[in-house]
Amino acid sequence: MDKLDITFKAILEKSNNKGGWTYVIWPGSTAYFKTKGLVKIAGTVNNEPFKSSFMALGDGRHKLSIKRDLRKKIKKDVGDVILIHLLERLA
Numbered sequence: 001m002d003k004l005d006i007t008f009k010a011i012l013e014k015s016n017n018k019g020g021w022t023y024v025i026w027p028g029s030t031a032y033f034k035t036k037g038l039v040k041i042a043g044t045v046n047n048e049p050f051k052s053s054f055m056a057l058g059d060g061r062h063k064l065s066i067k068r069d070l071r072k073k074i075k076k077d078v079g080d081v082i083l084i085h086l087l088e089r090l091a
Contacts, residue, residue, distance in 0.1 A: 002089040004041070006032070012066060014078045021065045022078060029054055029062040033089075036060070040090035045082050046074040051090065 010024035033039045039054040039062065050070050054062035066082070076082050 001091055004043070004086040004088055006086040007083065009081050009083055010064075012071070012076060012078050012080050012082060021063075022068070022071065023063040023065045024082065024084065025057070025061050025063050026054070026084075027061050030056070030060045033062075041086050042088040042090055043084060043086040045070055045084055046076065047083075048073050 008026060010026060012022055012024060014020055014022045029039070030036055033054070036056045036058070038056065040051070041054065041064075042049070042051045044050065045066060048070060050067075052064055052066070054064050056062055064084070071077055074082065
């Protein structure tokens with residue numbers, strides 16, 4: 001596990017596919033993590049703790065899914081801006 005201290009704002013987006021995920025994109029993720037693969041992380045979204053994974057999009061970016069229960073806690077939905085603070089890269 002690697003400690004992180006990265007904060008960024010992102011807009012919640014939703015896939016157009018049936019049952020599609022709600023997620024954010026961090027354009028600098030591939031360069032920062034030095035991988036185009038899956039990256040497991042822990043941190044906070046609007047000060048609420050969470051664990052998730054950045055999933056490669058294949059274009060030099062990753063998407064980070066934001067689950068419904070977390071969106072309800074922070075009272076945010078598609079189109080809203082959220083503040084993400086990455087604290088740890090998990091194994």
